[in-house]
Amino acid sequence: MWALRRASTPLRNQGYRVRTSYVFGKLEVPYFWEGNVAGFGTAAALSDRFIYFDRNNLTTWPSSEVYISSHGLSTQAGAENSGEEGNVEDGCSELDETLPSTSPLEDSKTADDNEEELTSGSEIDDDDDVVDDGTQNELDLPEGETGLVEKISIKRAPSELLNVIWKAPGLTVSSALDKWVSEGKELSRDDISSAMLNLRKCRMYGKALQFSEWLETSGKLDFIENDYASRLYLIGKLRGLRMAENYIAKIPKSFQGxxxxxxxxxxxxxxxxxxxxxxxxxxxxxxxFPITAFACNQLLLLYKRTDKRKIADVLLLMKKENVKYSTSTYRILIDVNGLSNDITGMEEVVDSMKAEGIKLDVETLSRLVKHYVSxxxxxxxxAVLKEMEEINSEGSRRPCRILLPLYGELQMEDEVRRLWEICESNPHIEECMAAIVAWGKLKNVQEAEKIFDRVVKTGEKLSARHYSTMLNVYREDSKMLTKGKEVVKQMAESGxxxxxxxxxxVVKLYVEAGEVEKADSFLVKAVLQNKKKPMFTTYITLMDRYASRGDVPNVEKNFAMMRRLGYVGRLSQFQTLIQAYVNAKAPAYGMRERMKADNVFPNKDLAGKLAQVDCLKMRKVSDLLD
Known part of the structure; x- marks a missing residue:
């Protein structure tokens, strides 16, 4: 699927190298770990525990027969923070992939097909919505048997039902729908599917949940398992896992499948x-329930962010249960190897795909390009970019939105200009955004501004994402803070x-300009005003800069805030926290206990930092004795 995706840059990892060998299918694939990264030919930090799978239980089990060999360190800089969090900017984000389609009321494949036709007019923020932090963008939900909808574009063909939900203010969706039905309007499953699909695509999850609740309580739709699953997804996303688990108990047993x-x-x-x-x-x-590639892929995505040592165990389980790798499985493994800068391992995954007869699509190829660039x-x-263009030999413009940023990343100005000239006469808004990203990477702010001004003058209602695209261009230059503030003001004035x-x-714009305290203050005020959860990397950006100064109090403050927001037990958080103590030359009392409580185990780099602060403890005691 052609999609403009936010670029992500992995963080270099380093650590002990541990190796054992397993056979997956027809290919014997060495499994390494180093720097907490695992997969085909990948490396990860040594630990004495790993996840053990059997048919009945998923538990932790002491590892055995693991041997260490000395090896060089693997490094790779970027925003992924040791691969802990991609966020959307891949960072908070991981690689921005297709929006998940929980598909009780919509078909996941159709959702993917339709994503590219959504325009700025459809990307409307809702007061009650929770915007993705990016992590779930890789989650493709299972296809349902109902709710199949044809390709639609909200801009081109908004349904009457969708307009009613769309225009309903705040928490009044049910009232608006009651009035609409009382006027004699009829609801078909196709209409419902179409409306739900587009609400989800616009990230209007609050209204989507209200719509789903109204459908169930009003009895306007005979719920089947997929419909219950759709509501469950929205509850979990907006109200948390506990509420989602409570809702399952209310689903009829016959539909708890x-x-x-x-x-x-x-x-x-x-x-x-x-x-x-x-x-x-x-x-x-x-x-x-059968063990499926879909379920295993969810664990792979989870462990890719939280504990890459467990990835090999998921792959072993898939082999044991004869679960065939899906395209998504291979993509995850490509990313795992690419993020650890293990290009050989990544290419082995690609060879394995080809051996299975799986054709590399543009989505997969674009990942390869990013990892090759990194x-x-x-x-x-x-060479891969050339292959991507050859796939599109029919001359469609759709690849431009994904190729433009990649050519920008490679500093190929002539190619960026060539592709933009193809679109320039009548560009789609996402093509404009892709061109802005590309010119930003080329440090050609003037060209990026020219395109953004053109978009603004169209009168389209821009989403926050469009404004953030331009802000990210300005943050590449520390002298552009004033212009960045102007964009924020323009965004506010647009509503x-x-x-x-x-x-x-905005936070990164301030930080790059050296105004860390202002970035911190802005973040606190924005959270209080918008009541939306900031991205993981937003806090890590602040913590990294404070840590470089040895400002332990402010690092601890942001660390505590991340815990309150649910960002708990990630290696990169402790790496930054302990680095602050190292730079401050201050002992970190109780740090090992804190890590153990969060089930975080140090890799080689972090173990070295802990040793440094331990020495500071001994020095303090020695000073007292003197």
């Missing part, structure tokens, strides 16, 4: 809740509410 539990598993992965995800996975096995292999990246992506861009 595989789709419902798969959806709950997705919610657990979105929340990065390892304990609950493993619990749900085990329950699905206990209920004797690894400094520009010639290989250019567009700030979302986590825009908030992240």
């Amino acid at each position: 595989e789709v419902v539990y798969q959806t709950l598993l997705v919610n657990c992965v979105i929340a990065s809740n390892v304990h609950k995800a493993e619990k749900v996975f085990n329950k699905m096995k206990n209920l004797e 690894g400094g292999l520009k010639d290989k990246a250019k 567009c509410r700030m979302d986590p992506f825009t908030l992240d861009a």
